[in-house]
Each structure stands twice: as C-alpha cells, then as structure tokens.
Amino acid sequence: MIVFDQVSVTYADTPSPTLKDVSLQIPEGELCLVVGPTGSGKSTLLKCINGLVPHFTGGTLAGQVVVGGRSTRSHHPRDLVDVVGYVGQDPAAGFVSDSVEDEIAYGMESLSIAPATMRKRVEETLDLLGLADARHRPVATLSGGQQQRVAIGSVLTTHPRILVLDEPTSALDPQAAEEVLATMQRLVHDLGLTVVLAEHRLERVVQYADQMLLVPGDGSPVTLGTPAEVMRESPLAPPVVELGRAAGWSPLPLSVRDARRRVAGLREALAGSAAPTHSGDPAHQVLASTAGLVVSYGGAPAVRDVTLQVAAGEIVAVMGRNGSGKSTLFKAFVGLVKPSGGSVTAGGLTPGRSRPSQVISAVGLVPQNPSDILYADSVADECAQADSDADVAPGTAATLLKTLAPGVPLNCHPGDLSEGQRLILALCVVMAAAPPLLLLDEPTRGLDYGAKRRLVRVLERLARTGHGVALATHDVELVAEVATRVVVMADGEVVANGPTADIVVSSPAFAPQVAKILAPDPWLTVTDITAALASQAAS
Amino acid sequence: MALSRRAVGILLLMTFASAGPGVTTSAGVSTTNPVTGTTSASSHASPAPPNHPTQPTAAVRPAALRPAALRPAALRPAAGPTATVRPAGVEPVDRDIAAGKGFIYWGFYKWDDETASWAFSLVGANHPKKLPKDGDVYGFRFALIVGSDERLPRADGDFDAICGSEEAGEGEKRIAFVLDYGTQADAPDGETPPDPRGVCATAEEDFTVQQALQTVATVRTDESGLICGIDDYPAQGCGEPVTGVSAPPADQQVALDLPGDDSSEEGGSASDEDAASSPDDSSSDGISTGTVLTLVLAGLVILTLAVGGFVLSRRRR
C-alpha cells in the first residue's frame, strides 16, 4: 500500500539529510505506529506519504514514495486526497469553515462529488466518529478530542485508503485520547483502512499497533517490525515495556493486561521489600496558600472554595480533566486572575494586588505554551532580558540554563529549539528571579521520553534545593515519577488531596501502568522496582 | 447625498466632520472662483486674487472635484469664517451665459450707510463671532443669477423706516431686514413671489443675523446650514442650478411693504401674519387633522412593533 524506495529527504538549510535511505513497505489494513525522539524525522516521514514533502515543504526528495500505485513525485497532495488522508499536529489550525458539517463536507466539494453522495457520506462519517450531536456546532467550541475527530472525519469523506495522523493524542487529556484511539481502531477494524500514526505517548497507543516503525534520528536505519520486536531495542519505551525488560520477560508485554498475566513471579520477588512512599517531608515552611478561594468567569465559578497549601521541598501534582479548574487555580496563584471570593497568598503577598515584578519573586508560572513568554531573537537575548526583567545580576538565567540543560545553544532562535529545550528555557526565564515556588501548567505536552526524564531530574533538583513545585498535568506517569502529593480537582473543587501512592494506586483514571500491573501493591514506577530488585539481589 | 457621504466616511470621523465648522460644506469656495462684489456693488466680474484677504481658510477641496460645488456658495453654512460669495461655476462666466446656465438662490447683503448702497456680505448670516449690531440693516434677495450678474435687493435699507417705531429692551437689539422675494422671472416654476417687505427684528443681544431673522420669519436651511427658503419661499429646492435661461431684465426699485403700512393690507397679508407671529405658531396653525391622524398611527405602529418585538424576544428565551 505504501512503498518507500531509497527515500532521503534533505531540507535546504540543514547540512545532513533528515531522512536517509528509507526503504519500507506498509501493507494494507495495518495500523502502523511511528516512534522516535523529537526531531528524528517522524513528521517528515509522514508528510512524504501524501506528498506534502517535497511539494509543500520544499527540500529535496531522493528515491521514490508510491502510495496506492501513485508516485508522489508526479502527484501533488491535492491529487492524492482520494488515496491519503492527512491530519496534522494541530487539527484546529487546519479548519476552514465554521460548522462541523461543512468542515466534513469540504474535501468532497473540491472533488466535485454529487450532492446526494456528499449528503450520505457526511451522515455516515458523523455516525462513524460519534459526532452527530455536534453537527451544527462551530468547530471552535468543540473539545480537543472532538476537534481531532472532526479533523479525521474531514479527510475520511473522500474515502482515502490510508489515514496519516501526526501525534493525534499528544495534546489531549486521557479521556479525549481514549475517544480518538477507539475511533481509530474502529476505522482499522471496520473499514480496513491503513493507518499510519506518530505518537510520543507510547503507553497510550502501543497496544493497538500492528506494525511499529522506529525512526532513531541519529543516522542509523529505520526499523519496521511487530511492536514486540521493535520494543526490544527501542530507546523509547512505555513503562510496561520497561517493567518487562527489568523483570526479564520475553516476549515483552505491550499492554497492562499482558503484563498482569505474568506478574505473579515479580510479585513474589518484590514481596520482601516495601514500596517507597514518594511523600515529601511535610514539616517545611508553607510557600503559598489559598483559603476558600473562588474564581469566576462571567458568573460561572471555575474554582470553588479551594483551600490548599504548597510547602517548600514538595512537588504537588494537580490533576483532573480539562476544564476542572487546574489552570485557573495556577493563574490565581500568580495574580493573572483575581479571586471573587476567599484569598490567595504567596510569599506574604496577595498576587492579584501586587506588581508582576513583585509576584515573580514569590511565585513563578511556566504557561502551557512556553513560546508565549519567549519573544527575543536568540536564547542569549532571552536570558539577558530575563535578568533585566527580574532585576538580577546579568548571567543568572544563562547560568541556570547551563545547569539545567547543558546542551542548549545560546545563539539559536528559541523557535528552533526542541519542545523540551524550549520548556527548560521558559523555566529558566521564570526562575531567574528565584521564586521559591514554581508552577508548571501541562509541562509534558509534546515531550518525548528522554525530555521527560530530563524534566523529572530538573524538578527533583529544584525540590531538593528547597523550592516548592506544583504541576498541573494529565500525565500519570510523570506524576508517579516525581510527585510527592497529588491534588485531584473536579468541577472547580478539590476532591482528593494526599500522598501520591494513596491517591493514584486506587484510581482507574490516574494510576500509572506499573500501579495497574502490580495493584493492589503500592508500586508506582519502574525505577522503584529495579532499585528494590537490585537491593534484594545484593542482600 | 446623505448616503453616499456616509458610504465614504468612517462613522465617527464623519459625524465629527459634518458637525464641524462647515469644513466640508463650505468647500464651494475655492481660489478658482471669481469672487465679485467684495465691497462695491459695481465691481462686476472682477476675479478675486488667489489669496484674497477675506478668503476662508476652510476651502479644503477644490470645487471642481465635487459635484455639489456647482451649487451656489452664497449663504453656505455661515458658521465658518467663510465669505459668502457669489455662485461661480468652474467654467468661465461667459460660457455659462451662452449656455443659459444659472442658479436661483437667496443672496445675503448688508446695507452700507456710508455709501448708501447694498454690499454683498462676506460674512455668513449665522457667523457666531460677527454678530449684528443695533441699527444694522440686512437684505435678502431671491434671484436668478446668470453668469456673474449682481441682483441686489430692490429697495434701500432704510433703518428708520423699518425699525423706527420699535424700541429695544435691555439686552436686546433691533435689526432691520429687507426681504426681497424677487420677480416672477426669478421664481421657480409654479411659484409666485410675495411682495418684498421690510421687517424689524428685536432680538437678544447674542443672536446672529440668521437667528434674528428667524424671530420674524421662517427660515428653511439644508443639512449643511445653507439658507434655502424664507417664509416658505421657495417651497422646495436649495440653490438649484437651472438651464435654458437668459439673464432677467434689469431690476427696478420697488417700495417695501412695511408693518403698519396701509398697502400691506392688499398684497402682503401672508407675510404680515408671519412677521407678527412666531414661526412655530404658524406651522402648528397649519397642521391638519390628517397629519395628526397619520402621526398617531405612526406612533401606534412603532409602539406595536417595539412591544411585539420585546414580547417575542422574551418568549423565545
């Protein structure tokens, strides 16, 4: 169905080819998962399939890509719409009309499909994707999962035989990701579509894949194989695979269910050791607190009656579905929104009534999209500006950046950094004023496992040096790894607040894979288990 | 006119501009216009120097670019420092005469006691800074002007004859007006000019000429403030261009109808009434039951639609 023959892609301003000598075949009806670190060329590979590379992006393509018998050399993306449907990283950016129905019909209008057929296909697609209730709604008002499904629907109506998706669940909360993945499975099973998708969050998708394509990105050749084969070698692996590796299972488990079947031996091995508690030392000084906090937007409270404290040395994870008030709570801490009831104090200040320069010396927030606070032309300028904003000695931010992320080039444009590097840069910009309390909103969006691991080390280091850290996140694995306390919010209220293990182990939504496998024992991370196994072996 | 101007102007900008000091509306005055009759009635067709000292500073647009500039500039919104000048097309005067093109409009003159003659007023009748003084005489002449013809009021501005019997109270002033509605040759189709009359206005100290006139006669102006009609004459139109006309015969001096004058009984009863009663009285007198009926009906319709709309919006909520 998809044939890459000796494909190399070189962009104009890069010295080495982004993809080199890729030859592979993806058969019809398979769900193929493309994995690789950020910047390894996953997106480029996906864009080759429908001809966006090189027709749209520029660059030179050597070799040949043939999809459904058509070469992308002679066919433009618009001539391949009946073969390949392509959904980009940000589905909302690709919308061209205002209502769901029109958006779905758009591709067919360009193909001059008869109105009666169009009508029928739109109805079928709405049903297939579970969007019938939302058919008249403006696309801008949809949730992230719905938007992703509309984007899929809008390419499905031209009846392509291949569907290409670039990180469809990266920006979604777990529930929305479930919706999208369930849809995708249905497409593969019921319609026999060939699906190619790239994804960082392997723990979500690996069990659905028939084929897996590893794009290492360091110049070594790509590997195509069954997920179990590829996972044996892959530097990127979900916790369930890492657990399998630690326990020496073969073949490797890909899903929690696989692993649970084989967990008996591991359970026995771990019987002698107690799971580490992951809880911080509560005796530290309180850095910020709220009392009966209420924040409303236009009369509708987004945060209701929240009383919360964050102390030095602890890492608090705030969890909950989209719209549960996590971001609003964080904004109240830094004074971006003013409380309509109750109070917020941070470092003795009332953030809503203090100047930003005062607030930053007490509490700093790294927003969901780190690019929002970056604007200078180079990393060095950005750091210098941060020093002057925070009124600290020149070089403070740059030194911090060197400590936290040694490899970041200072003369580089912030826009050219990887997601992970940009996040750390934003973190350093905020940390220049040395706020004792640091808040991060969705820090792991778009980060690969490597970048996440580095972030975890940075956060742990901050906590050790007496900072308080709070994260708003959907990423249960990150929470299991780093948090000392978990606060669960729903509908603007705090519904649970306690040590990480107490909260997540019993929760179906927030339990990490390791906890799901070893439940009811309170193990959270592979690191804990390897440490326990190692200490047992030593004794 | 209204919509097209709206179409080109940004909303508030336009609101400001047209409310402003006659900046747009006095644009008819341009250095290309031959301005005549600056001080003396006899100086026919002498083109004004390009930077005439009395030229307005507000001539912002060349007259040639603007259709409306073909209309007479006389009595243009008198507000600005605009000189009230004679109408002048963009084309040479002689060609206008040959083509039979002209204008009919109300000209505004001031009586000069020293030369005992009428002088075309260089100041607008509504100029807020050039207020008339007690004892001034002003003349209005409705006339057909072809080329650069001068058509003065046909009677002298004799203050004593017009205002002699009036007394000004505290904070008041007496202004004499000579209102010359012109001859039948000047009249628009289907209208007959009333007899020329003299009338004395006893007005508040800070009234302009136009305001003083309004106390003794109805004054119809257009949106820009141009005086279009006095005592409802002419009934419609404002400085209309006319074609196919020839210059009317030279004017003869006439006698004015004066208040208390016996002759007014015969010819000028209508204007007498107007002079005696205030303008709004005269208009409310003329209101018919039909007008009241349609007005009430319109009020009912507006009310019904508004209440109906309100009820509908409530029900749909």
Place this chain on the structure above:
Amino acid sequence: MRSVDYPGYARPLHSGAWWLWGLGLAAAASRTTNPVLCLLILAAAGFVVMARRSRAPWAYAFGAFLKLGLLIIAVRIVLQAVLSSQSQGIHVIVDLPEIPLPAWAAGLKLGGLITWEAVLTAFSQGLQLATIICCVGAVNALASAQRLLRSVPGALYEVGVAAVVALTFAPQLVSDAVRVRSAQRLRGYDGGGLAGLRRTAMPVLEGALGRSVELAAAMDSRGYGRTTDVAVGARRFTAALVFTGVLGVAVGMYGLLDASVTGWLGLPMLGVGCLLAAGGLVVGGRRTRRTRYRPDPWALPEWLVVTAGVGCAVMFFVVAARSPGAAVPAYPLDIPQVPVLALVGALVGALPAVLAPPTPDRSPESGAVGQAAAGASEELSS
C-alpha cells in the same frame, strides 16, 4: 411548489436575501431625516430581528448595534449642537458662558447659546445614521456572514474561502494576544509601551505564521485548488470582467444614491456593471468543477423577503420625491409629517417577520453550544 417554498417550513433563510432586505431598509432610511420615519424603519428592522433570529451567538448582535446607535446620536448632539456654532435657532434651552477660542477654531465654540433647533436637528441626523447602522446590524443578527460567503458564485470560490479563513483568524489573533499579554506578566514584566508591544506581537505573529502554514498544508492535503486547467488568458479575462463589473456597480450605486450626481452615472452604470459582473461570474464558474454541500436554497420566501426590502426602499424614495418636506423636515421644531406611503413602506419592511420561514429550533444543541462557548470564553479569559 417545493417544500422550501412554504413560508411555514422551518429553515434558515438564505443570507443573501437578508442582506438585500437590510440594504433596502438602509436605503429607505438614507432618504429621510424625519425622526418618526426613521423610528418606523428602526422598529420594523428590530421587530423582524426579534421574530426571526436564530439562537446562534451572532443573533444577539442587534442589541450592540442599538447601543452603538445611541452613542452616535449622543456624539452627534454634543458635537453639532453644543460644540459647533452652526445652525443654532432661536428657542434657547440654555445660555452657557462662552469660552473664547483662538481664531483657527472659528467654526467651533465652547458654551454659548444652545437652542432646541440645533439639538433637534442633530438628533434627527444622528437618528438617521443610527437607523442605517441598525439595519446593517439587523442583518448581522439574522444571517451568518460565513454562510453568505459559502454561497458566493464558483468563480469567486477562492476569494470566499480566503474570507472565511480570515473571519476565523481574526478572533484567534485577539485571543492569542490576550493570552500572550498575560503570559508576559509571568516574566515579572510590569510595563507596557513599545517594548511591551513587541513582547506581545512577536509570539502572536510567530504563532499566526505557524498556524497559517499548518492551514495551508491542511487545505492542500484536502484538495483545495483542484481546478480544471484553463488558459491564463481566459482566467485574466474573467477576472477583468468581474472587477470592471463590480466597479461599475459601485459607481452606479453612488450615482443612484447621491442626488447631486448627473443621471448617466446612476441606473445605466448600475445596469452595465451588473451585466459585466454576472457575465464574468458565469464564465468563471464554468472552469471550477465543484459541487456544493447542502447549498442554501433560494425559493419563494427569499424572493418575498427581498421584495419587502426593495419595496420599502422604493416607497421611501417616492415619498422623498413627492413630499420632500416630510422626508427632510425643514424646521426641526415642526411636528413631523408622516405620509401614509411611508407608513405603508415601513410595514412592508416589517413583513419578513412573517414572510421568512421560522428558524429551526435547535435548543438541545444550542444549549451545548452555549456551554461550549462559555467554556471557550473561560479558556480565553483564563
């Protein structure tokens, strides 16, 4: 008769019909400064809005336009009656102490006499402008601009898509700017000024650029621009035809509406322009083989609504020609006359309240829309 011809069959009316109706009412209002006639038109427009608006977010636009109208009237009265020395009458409301102004401000004054004549004249003129604007506002409340763009002729398809994208892009930029501005506070940055502008502009523009590239890629991969091959010459001919036509229509409209322009600029120019534009659209439409998904039908109710708008305009034009004293009252203090024809015209203008089909009631979904919109606005403000 097709089902779409029945006025009782609930469906959204074609946006184009609403626009023509609204422009008709606006044209009618442009012919009169009589406050009663203006109020009649305003009431007609408002009644139709209340009777036939949908539950979409834009349906509440009329209220905003009414407020804008009040503002216009207020500004006009202040500027014209209080600040301008022009057209003061003799019925004094109040005699304020006058503040002398320098010579260059000769047309302006501060204080001095304020008369009923000036205030009422300013009120009528402001009301006329407000009425015209509210007519446009009524259309905004009744019809979606995006749906109108969807029904542009095939030759203008690309332009239509570009306009739709621009319409969705603009609000996005605003929300981006709000988000970035608040994010800059997170750096501890207090000030505004030029530096602050740059801090906001750079991330916003970079984000917009990135999104445009994504959008272009998405549109390309969805078949945008698949047109049949036509010679460059033919394409240019079509474009020239359409744009000359549009220019002709514009000049013709100007000629028609500006009473002081000579006759040949009006109707004949409009006719020629329409012909040229229509020709261009037909010729151009042939080259794009594209089908429409659920195109809005143009049926009897559309014709009726357009007729109502045009009829209202025609009647007011006749009123303005036959009784100028009623259309543009010369004396602001007079009781305004109301010609029966104008009354009928306004009622005709209100007829779409029953002639247009009722809007389909999508309350359960619109509830969801409302919630989602609330959520979106929360996201935006948060």
